[in-house]
Amino acid sequence: MYTQSFNVPDSPGLKAVPDTVPAENPELLSRFDARIEADGKIEPQDWMPEGYRKTLVRQISQHAHSEVVGMLPEGNWITRAPSLKRKAILIAKVQDEGGHGLYLYSAAETLGASRGDLIDALHSGRAKYSSIFNYPALNWADVGVIGGLVDGAAIMNQIPLCRCSYGPYARAMIRVCKEESFHQRQGYEALLVMMRGTAEQRAMVQDAVNRFWWKCLAMFGPPDKDSAHSEQAMRWGIKRISNDDLRQKFIDATVPQAKVLGVTLPDPDLKWNEERQHYDHGEIDWDEFWATVNGNGPCNRERLATRVKAHNDGQWVRDAAIAYSLKQQAKASKEAA
Numbered sequence: 001m002y003t004q005s006f007n008v009p010d011s012p013g014l015k016a017v018p019d020t021v022p023a024e025n026p027e028l029l030s031r032f033d034a035r036i037e038a039d040g041k042i043e044p045q046d047w048m049p050e051g052y053r054k055t056l057v058r059q060i061s062q063h064a065h066s067e068v069v070g071m072l073p074e075g076n077w078i079t080r081a082p083s084l085k086r087k088a089i090l091i092a093k094v095q096d097e098g099g100h101g102l103y104l105y106s107a108a109e110t111l112g113a114s115r116g117d118l119i120d121a122l123h124s125g126r127a128k129y130s131s132i133f134n135y136p137a138l139n140w141a142d143v144g145v146i147g148g149l150v151d152g153a154a155i156m157n158q159i160p161l162c163r164c165s166y167g168p169y170a171r172a173m174i175r176v177c178k179e180e181s182f183h184q185r186q187g188y189e190a191l192l193v194m195m196r197g198t199a200e201q202r203a204m205v206q207d208a209v210n211r212f213w214w215k216c217l218a219m220f221g222p223p224d225k226d227s228a229h230s231e232q233a234m235r236w237g238i239k240r241i242s243n244d245d246l247r248q249k250f251i252d253a254t255v256p257q258a259k260v261l262g263v264t265l266p267d268p269d270l271k272w273n274e275e276r277q278h279y280d281h282g283e284i285d286w287d288e289f290w291a292t293v294n295g296n297g298p299c300n301r302e303r304l305a306t307r308v309k310a311h312n313d314g315q316w317v318r319d320a321a322i323a324y325s326l327k328q329q330a331k332a333s334k335e336a337a
């Protein structure tokens with residue numbers, strides 16, 4: 001169902017690049033504007049305004065960090081998966097998320113960013129990553145909900161990024177979305193199996209949905225009126241659909257899925273609005289969201305400490321790779337001499 005949104009229209013009236021972009025080089029800028037206006041792709045070798053480059057490095061690196069930190073809550077469950085089949089699926093999924101991080105760091109590098117600097121920014125707490133991964137995965141139902149709901153929200157946000165104006169990001173997103181689609185389905189299927197099980201299993205699923213629902217809605221970012229970057233990112237064709245519109249699409253798609261599953265969504269204000277042809281919903285706790293984004297969620301410190309330890313434990317691999325590469329270079333120049 002998610003791939004059907006590949007052809008969703010852009011939010012209206014936000015295509016042309018505004019006059020407020022400083023004319024760094026009028027001729028190059030007008031060529032860049034024309035390409036954006038024509039819905040063309042900007043490639044790494046093309047000239048681009050500094051603001052465009054910075055916005056992309058910021059968003060792509062935050063996205064990469066989210067994928068890599070996002071391996072942790074589910075990764076904790078690999079050794080405790082309830083069957084060999086679930087373990088094999090979970091290992092594949094967590095490995096995919098690591099792969100997404102690598103495509104995304106590579107896409108950021110095409111913009112001139114250094115991967116080492118980006119990773120330092122994550123490890124020192126300067127860089128952001130998705131709020132959702134600062135909540136714990138307490139039991140096996142949470143693993144299903146992370147697949148079914150968290151990946152569901154992630155795909156809804158990522159499908160429009162397949163049409164991002166920056167070529168390497170857009171192309172990375174096509175593959176990422178295909179893999180995320182499998183992640184969402186395996187999570188939903190795991191939940192369906194639990195819902196057909198015992199009353200205790202059904203209660204676990206409901207409890208996990210209750211804990212994750214609001215956090216998933218917050219993944220789409222602050223309301224449009226408070227979103228610092230949306231307007232410009234949409235003018236540049238980086239973001240195609242606003243935070244609130246994507247959140248609404250996710251709610252509209254998820255309510256019927258919850259019905260099939262047999263769980264209730266924990267929002268007394270969730271009601272179909274005939275006039276809007278959308279579900280109305282209750283207020284998200286934005287104070288809690290900002291506290292989490294700013295480092296004070298339940299697991300922020302633990303997540304960063306785990307990432308830093310993994311990075312430090314892997315230092316010998318990087319050292320060995322560099323030593324090998326230097327040896328190969330020395331051999332090649334000896335042969336050439």
Ligand code: FAQ
Nearest residue numbers: 063066067070097129130131154219220221227228229230
């Ligand atoms: N968490 O002006 P906006 C996944 C920050 S991947 C933390 O609206 P923007 C796969 C934002 O960075 C999930 N911070 O910003 C998976 C900005 O801060 P800054 C990640 C957030 O960029 C599944 C400030 O608030 N996906 O889940 C969040 O236009 C399962 C102002 O906000 C992506 O990164 C948040 N939720 O829109 C893995 C997709 N929301 O930089 C494992 C690409 C906002 O000024 C298991 N990114 N902020 O300091 C995007 O589409 C956009 O960056 C948004 C935010 C929509 C996330």
